[in-house]
Amino acid sequence: MLVRDSNASEALAPFHAGWRWRIAPLRPLPDDAAIPLKALLERLPQDALVVQSTPYALTLWWWESQTAERFATYLPDFQQLRNSLQGRADQPVNQPLRGA
16 A cells, blocks of 8 residues: 555655555565556656555545546556556465365
8 A cells, every 4th residue: 555645654664756655565566566556656646645456456545636538548557557466465365275
């Protein structure tokens, strides 16, 4: 989870372009995930405050200053980021026990 500096404590570790880790990944992000994430953070509007990744979704918290059409221009970046993060969860999704 990343929080924009304007809404983050200075105690949080800086990441990139005015964003800080609220919850940092347990392992360093590989370049194929870090590069698109950094590019996306640089493009987001100033009222985007939080970017959160879970095993189920990428979530953006923002004040909706842009139209849906303008926001749609971010979708390819989010899709690339989602694809590069897929299968890299810090805590893998629990799988049912298999019988012997």
